[in-house]
Amino acid sequence: MVTIIPDIIKESLTNLIKNGERSDNRKFDEYREISLETGVIDKAEGSARVKIGKTQIMVGAKPQIGEPFSDTPNVGVLMTNSELIPMAAPDFEPGPPDERSVELARVTDRCMREAGVVDLEKLVIKEGEKVWMIFLDLHIIDYDGNLMDAAVLGSMAALMDTKIPEARMEGDELVIDREKMIPLPIKEKALMCTFVKINGELIVDPSLEEEQIMSARISIGMRSDSSICAMQKGGMHPLTKDEIIKAVSRTTEITKTLMEHLPQK
Amino acid sequence: MVTIIPDIIKESLTNLIKNGERSDNRKFDEYREISLETGVIDKAEGSARVKIGKTQIMVGAKPQIGEPFSDTPNVGVLMTNSELIPMAAPDFEPGPPDERSVELARVTDRCMREAGVVDLEKLVIKEGEKVWMIFLDLHIIDYDGNLMDAAVLGSMAALMDTKIPEARMEGDELVIDREKMIPLPIKEKALMCTFVKINGELIVDPSLEEEQIMSARISIGMRSDSSICAMQKGGMHPLTKDEIIKAVSRTTEITKTLMEHLPQK
């Protein structure tokens, strides 16, 4: 948990920011190289491998028949789970998800759900009794900063890649036809854009180094229509209202470019 | 777990006892001030806040439909759970209930159950299939000694405060009518009286200080008809048979006064 950044590195990074520069020569609003592949796991009904710089996440989506929640009998369920597995960083430990992992999964989940990415009403097989539950698993395998944006990007791509079997009731019988795989009904697209504050500046897509010296973080989930579907502040220091408003406005621009990474369909 | 009491405090408390006195000027058979409110949590079907001196417990009762145990198909269920939450004392830790917490819940549970406080037979909705389960949750928020007596007093009051919805079978349908709330059927009243032994004397309602220097503890659960419904010895030192008999006899007197704190109905 305790990561000590030598003062000298901290100072040099901060000085760069002061001069409008970053250690990898990026602009303040520039993402690292993004790579996104889908269909990478044959056994998963949907999958994606996303890389933002050296950060790497595998996302798998698996449908399962279940009961709807009793207060929402006519919609299916999307469940997001995240594992900061010890492979990904020297300070990640085996065991049940810690608070960072839980936050990552919950923010990703809220972003997809509130944006209405999946048409959950189409996942009902029999109202109040049988619905599709989509399990989205985030497997973080290399952590070099900015997990939030990578998680949402990978989740969006994995959901767009997902195919579920045709399922129907025939009298009392539930028939699941794995020979007829139907694309998951996608209604909206949403992505997330994270800024950190260093020396009073907001810079997008923080690298690990930048995260370690940041004073605060803000992640904004946005739909393709530029509406806001999620927001989460993090970090030990405050943000001003102006900074937040500015971050929202920059997100509107950046999201447009980010969306181009998604499969075009 | 390890509480170090300075020798000087220990000595001074012991000396007081020797002279028939206690540090807060109480008599050996005298309780601290007791305060008892019911109906304190609107979302709980029954609730109570009990204070004995500075010790404070919130008790909530919540009914839930469940299946009866297979060996007692014709009675409902009373479940008692206790949480020594870290709010209540510097040495209480988060996590699953420890042995003190388990003992508190189980002794409280036995006291209520063996006294026949709730008429469990009236909690059956359909024999062998549907009964009311009453969950009694003890939330310890301030610990200044004598949790046992406070737990039983608060539980008794919360149960007397509890109202459950009318439930009935209509053919195959279970109808739960939350517009008709019925008082939980209370058959008996029972309370608990705890003594600790210090310097050979038995004193009632120990404060935290007194618990920390006691040699032994005895808790006696008694019904309003002076019969015994629970008993539990604690502490690292023994008691004599005479001390136990004396404690029972003093409990008979004290319980009469204690009962006056319960709602009069």
Added chain:
Amino acid sequence: MVTIIPDIIKESLTNLIKNGERSDNRKFDEYREISLETGVIDKAEGSARVKIGKTQIMVGAKPQIGEPFSDTPNVGVLMTNSELIPMAAPDFEPGPPDERSVELARVTDRCMREAGVVDLEKLVIKEGEKVWMIFLDLHIIDYDGNLMDAAVLGSMAALMDTKIPEARMEGDELVIDREKMIPLPIKEKALMCTFVKINGELIVDPSLEEEQIMSARISIGMRSDSSICAMQKGGMHPLTKDEIIKAVSRTTEITKTLMEHLPQK
């Protein structure tokens, strides 16, 4: 976990082996005294107490009605669980089974299952819905080396001792008749034979001391027809192929003698 063997003991044990001897005067292919009793726990439908030297294991078998696994609807289930309880050795700790305990249970389980010891098809009460599940619990109470062979021997004996109630469907009703207890259908017999390698020699039935200085371990499960039903290598050092082949061949001989310890029926 860390057991320090004084160098002097290690050296003296190794020297003995060099001279073809063992500290308790056994031959390399000789087991310690074996004692096996069945029917030792009245409440268990099958039970055995096995001792190999000072190593002692209690095994209990309990049948329970359950659902078959969905991919094998027409066979019953055998579940093996092992507890290295802290009673058995100073370095065993309370808590969920550790890796040694899990390995012991899984190897025992594979040995019984792959040998086809129990005729699982006869444990079906209603195909796809109701089968007998046999829970085999290994309770290790004294650990003086060679748990594997003791576990398999005790499990085999406990299963041979097991009687299950007659169960049948009468229309929609499941009738379990505890007045008619039927022997568990045993199809095959299998035992396990464990060698450790010390100073280049393979010796059977290692004592605790021998286990502590061994370089490698090999356990071979064998049926009465000399076929192999399980094998597991352990330890921090390698074995050669010749050593393994030799161990298999010696197991063929030893198993014949070991089988004589089983109840003769």
Added chain:
Amino acid sequence: MITIIINKNLNKGSQSNERDDGRAFDELRPFKIEAGVLERADGSAYLEIGGNKVMVAVYGPRELHVRRLMQPNRAVLRCRYNMAPFSVDDRKRPGPDRRSVEISKITSEALMPAVFLEKFPRSTIDVFIEILEAEGGTRCAGITAASVALADAGIPMRDLVVSCAAGKANGEVILDLSEAEDKDGEADVPVAIMPRTGEITLLQSDGHLTSEEFEKSLNLAIEGCKKLSEAQKEAIIKRYGD
């Protein structure tokens, strides 16, 4: 078997442009704050707002037993947000769940900027937030009460962090959503600020909003925080005098 639940509280369905409980769009629910309510804790506070009942205890600065968490140059601030089993309609199973783990984390981050942690290296300040009854907005209520409990414990602070949510329900941006408004509404934006500087220490948005609606919600929440801030100060003055 079919279960039918008859409940008069469901399906109110008032579609008037007033809020169900009669509040104006920028009106807080009734609230009260009290400091110093527990004996054993180093500091404590009790807060009610609407149907929420929240108790907070603070212990520390004190020795940190988990060496792995220790910080050489500052105190650790650990918050534990916990709901009593009887605090909600359907009994909550005791113990942390994913929701409470997340809230505990962001509550710590909301309070930390205000505390002079650097005064207590290698130690911990523990904040225990117990939700005794929940009716929408418990995380904000917990933060607001926690600040008072920290002050009651004598922990040196730059400011008293205060928290309040705004959001959108029935198409309107409103302050301090009740449980019903949160459940049926479109979005909830919990905010915490340090009132002296107006800086924001907690910010989430759960739901769907345009940028304009978001900005409006943010402003409204900040106004709500300022009103609650007065009550915090009064609670402390009432306990200690001024």
Added chain:
Amino acid sequence: MITIIINKNLNKGSQSNERDDGRAFDELRPFKIEAGVLERADGSAYLEIGGNKVMVAVYGPRELHVRRLMQPNRAVLRCRYNMAPFSVDDRKRPGPDRRSVEISKITSEALMPAVFLEKFPRSTIDVFIEILEAEGGTRCAGITAASVALADAGIPMRDLVVSCAAGKANGEVILDLSEAEDKDGEADVPVAIMPRTGEITLLQSDGHLTSEEFEKSLNLAIEGCKKLSEAQKEAIIKRYGD
């Protein structure tokens, strides 16, 4: 689906004034105690009484690895009461439950008064009680066996704690309730004493009794303890000579 279980052992229903197993009201079930039955443990004992089979191992005094539990001026005595999965009619899932946690606690308290803990500061004495078969009265059987195992381990003690229950079934106060008597009976009063002084180190009452019945039960249990105490001594003499 309906399950019907046919079992001849149920519904015996003898309502004579004799006990089902023919014992007198003040008669113990047959029992035997053996010391020194395990190889690895520092001390051990095996006890059977009625259908109960109990094995106890003692390790210590030895180093205590959990610093938090360490006592500067005495040893800690930790007991773990555990039931084997096959010890009861319906298989018990492995691992501690609330019942075993409580019994472990009161067993420690029952044994502590007899042990010279002050001779071994900062260390632990661990007592592992395994119920191999349970038929009513296992906590008492565990305590009685544990004393013998402690003696076998050479732990210095003031006395050999011994334990037995009395209670009420079919309206009569009786000694040493069997499983059936405990299940159908009105009350169970487990007691442990140090026989030299008669002091009581364990006392519980589970059930409903008048004061007179309680006192009678207590006296009866003490008499039972005294009989068992002789068997404890014999077990130790048999192992070590006298």
Added chain:
Amino acid sequence: MITIIINKNLNKGSQSNERDDGRAFDELRPFKIEAGVLERADGSAYLEIGGNKVMVAVYGPRELHVRRLMQPNRAVLRCRYNMAPFSVDDRKRPGPDRRSVEISKITSEALMPAVFLEKFPRSTIDVFIEILEAEGGTRCAGITAASVALADAGIPMRDLVVSCAAGKANGEVILDLSEAEDKDGEADVPVAIMPRTGEITLLQSDGHLTSEEFEKSLNLAIEGCKKLSEAQKEAIIKRYGD
């Protein structure tokens, strides 16, 4: 309710004497190995064989925080075998189960003989094996990839441990069983060797075999190991040159 699952992949039932995927009895599935594929880990490797996809990260030698596990005269080698939830047909619940605990243990034992542990007393070398997709033979794939990751981390080793299974399906002894062959087959014999000496560091047999069939399987697995061994070396050469 009855559930019917229609699936064209089931019930292939080819009973010809060729393997379902057209391989010869002694033929490995297509495979590839890559070294140095992760940024944060000290060493890493990626391996595909048939439908298996395995990623391995190595951290260390580094400080061991669990004092209880520390070895005064050597490093500890800890392996954690873990399956991603999406790696199998029916989603696997996250976290260790009994199978993964056993595989982690024997994987450690398979790798340890090759590592100069004695060079790093009191430290740990951690090997994290993630099964991203599973199609039969994952434990062997994990071991083979782990050796490459250890080499990539610069850990000094006597040899590159390599692992492969052979077994029996449809009455024939065959190399490198696919998932279908493993499921319907009679036996599976996973083996790991140090190719320089041919010594065996992992050996299990799950299934039913005669001694002759076992020996044949063992030999076949060793041949498979040797083929894979070449690919390991190439992966390292490709990363570092030779």
